[in-house]
Amino acid sequence: MNEHDIISRLKVKNLDVNSALKLKFKLRTAVNFVKIGYVSTNYSLDCRADATFRLKSLTETKVLETASSNLNCLKRILAWNVEHGILFFRISSNTIPFASHPKNTTNWRDELRDLLKEIGSYVRNNGIRVSMHPGQYTVINSERREIIEASIKELEYHADLLDLMGESRGIFRYTLEAGPVGRKGVSRGS
Structure with missing residues (x-):
């Protein structure tokens, strides 16, 4: 639908041209503000951006190969999304397998820096x-110290x-949500 079609349709609703243009601007602004998206997996492509493996198979090579494959798939997903007008996407927490696990000592930050920058x-x-x-x-308000540290x-x-x-360029925003923890004397939801 182009600008002429919108104005014509709005005129049918007995709006003058100025009112129609104001409404069109509001609609365009709302459409630009709202970004519809989805979580992690694109079933239209033949790749996964959240592939992982068993912890007992963890090696530096396995982490880097799997993470590189995940990031290359992420690039494909983002390109597919742009082609289809989808401008919001939640990246999987499994993009870098076992990234925060103590057994994973892979220097993925340096090894994958260029790909992430791209x-x-x-x-x-x-x-x-x-x-x-x-x-x-991920429970930062746990009563158990090891859970908080993890x-x-x-x-x-x-x-x-x-x-x-x-x-660092201000593109991404972090949101941290924390709920109440259940313990003696404190009920959930308080």
Whole structure:
């Protein structure tokens, strides 16, 4: 639908041209503000951006190969999304397998820096909004110290991944949600 069609349709509704143009501007602004998207997996492509493997198979080579494959698929997904007018996408927490696990000592930040920078540049150049969502076991308000420490490492991984894509330019925003923890004397939801 072009501008002429919109104005013609609005005139049918007894709006004058100035009112029609104002409404058209509001509609265009609303459409540009709202970005519809989806989470992690594009079933139209023959790749996955969240492939992983068993912890017992963890090696530096396995991490880098799987992460590189995931990031190359992410590039394909983002290009497909742009072609189809989808400008919001949630990146999988599994993009870098076992990124925050203590057994993973792979220097993925340095090894994948250029690829992440390339993806970040594509995101910026195409006005895509991306996000990440830590998994259900990321509980920073846990009563158990080891859970809190693992949660912090997981959040640092998410921040590092987005930073390497270009957060320093203010493209990405972080949102941290924390809910109440159940314990004696404190009910859930309080």
